[in-house]
Amino acid sequence: xxxxxxxxxxxxxxxxxxxxxxxxxxxxxxxxxxxxxxxxxxxxxxxxxxxxxxxxxxxxxxxxxxxxxxxxxxxxxxxxxxxxxxxxxxxxxxxxxxxxxxxxxxxxxxxxxxxxxxxxxxxxxxxxxxxxxxxxxxxxxxxxxxxxxxxxxxxxxxxxxxxxxxxxxxxxxxxxxxxxxxxxxxxxxxxxxxxxxxxxxxxxxxxxxxxxxxxxxxxxxxxxx
Numbered sequence: 001x002x003x004x005x006x007x008x009x010x011x012x013x014x015x016x017x018x019x020x021x022x023x024x025x026x027x028x029x030x031x032x033x034x035x036x037x038x039x040x041x042x043x044x045x046x047x048x049x050x051x052x053x054x055x056x057x058x059x060x061x062x063x064x065x066x067x068x069x070x071x072x073x074x075x076x077x078x079x080x081x082x083x084x085x086x087x088x089x090x091x092x093x094x095x096x097x098x099x100x101x102x103x104x105x106x107x108x109x110x111x112x113x114x115x116x117x118x119x120x121x122x123x124x125x126x127x128x129x130x131x132x133x134x135x136x137x138x139x140x141x142x143x144x145x146x147x148x149x150x151x152x153x154x155x156x157x158x159x160x161x162x163x164x165x166x167x168x169x170x171x172x173x174x175x176x177x178x179x180x181x182x183x184x185x186x187x188x189x190x191x192x193x194x195x196x197x198x199x200x201x202x203x204x205x206x207x208x209x210x211x212x213x214x215x216x217x218x219x220x221x222x223x224x225x
Contacts, residue, residue: 029067029082029089030060030148030156031132033113037154039063039185043178044157046071050172058175062155063185081192082108090192103196110135113148120149122158122177127151129160144172155180 042060059070069080077094091104113130120127127149149158157177162170195201 029069029080029084030062030159031111031113031150032065032067032084032154032156033130033150034154035065035085037062037065038182040155041181041183041185042155042157043180044175045178046173046175048173049170061185061189063187063190066187066190068190081190090196092192092196100193100196100201113150116147120158122149123179125151125155125157125177125180127157129158151180153182 040060040062044058044060045055046058047055054073056071056073061068065085066081066083069082071078075096079092079094080089081092082089087108087110089106089108091106092100093102095101111132112135113132116129116131118129120129129147129149132146132148145160145162147160147162148156151157157180159173159175160171161173163172
């Protein structure tokens with residue numbers, strides 16, 4: 001019998017920063033260096049070479065500072081809703097054909113980009129590579145290198161995550177653009193569904209079990225301040 005698992009995590013500003021999109025198990029949203037990124041829809045492939053190699057699709061939709069990223073890995077779907085302006089990120093997960101089964105909310109640390117001087121072209125879109133770091137943080141040689149390839153109008157169309165050694169060119173994780181459309185996007189396509197903030201949605205069971213023992217719980221909640 002399956003339980004609904006809900007995880008609410010609020011990290012105050014200055015806490016752990018969100019990992020850039022394309023990182024293993026990050027489910028994050030693209031880096032944005034500007035508040036003037038146009039509306040767009042993008043299809044990408046993600047390849048993870050760290051631990052067990054795997055490849056999967058990523059769908060990205062952006063509008064007015066908000067971005068929605070959806071990834072399907074095996075039978076699990078993870079969706080990230082994020083605002084670069086407000087430095088907030090909400091991850092939601094689904095399993096199979098079921099409705100949402102968990103969420104994670106994070107107050108993130110602002111990030112900044114340093115131009116590496118390298119240029120690229122993905123799916124006919126020109127971009128320039130930048131190293132992404134958290135603002136007001138000390139860089140560490142033990143941390144991975146987060147790289148983002150930004151188009152001329154600020155759209156992230158490629159990412160790479162390298163081990164700490166800059167001499168190692170093979171990425172742990174790499175995101176590559178397949179298709180990009182600059183087209184109007186509605187608010188409803190990038191904002192989290194209202195039911196995610198309704199306690200009644202999380203307190204109801206996933207399904208009804210006529211023979212469910214009276215002492216068996218239907219959900220589990222974990223809180224951390």
